[in-house]
Amino acid sequence: MDIWNILEYAAWALSALFAVLMLTDLVRIDTTYDNELLTSSREGEIEAAAERHTI
Numbered sequence: 001m002d003i004w005n006i007l008e009y010a011a012w013a014l015s016a017l018f019a020v021l022m023l024t025d026l027v028r029i030d031t032t033y034d035n036e037l038l039t040s041s042r043e044g045e046i047e048a049a050a051e052r053h054t055i
Helices: 003-032 035-039 042-051
Strands: none
Touching: none
């Protein structure tokens, strides 16, 4: 087995590890925070309030 095969297996192992970490983070965030909080945007509220013009 040459170095390129070892590097290929290492890359696949790292990508699988990152996928598992991303899935566990997804589950942790989804169970910790409410969906309304995750989809809200405070900056969007500030921008919307700043765009209101009264004549």
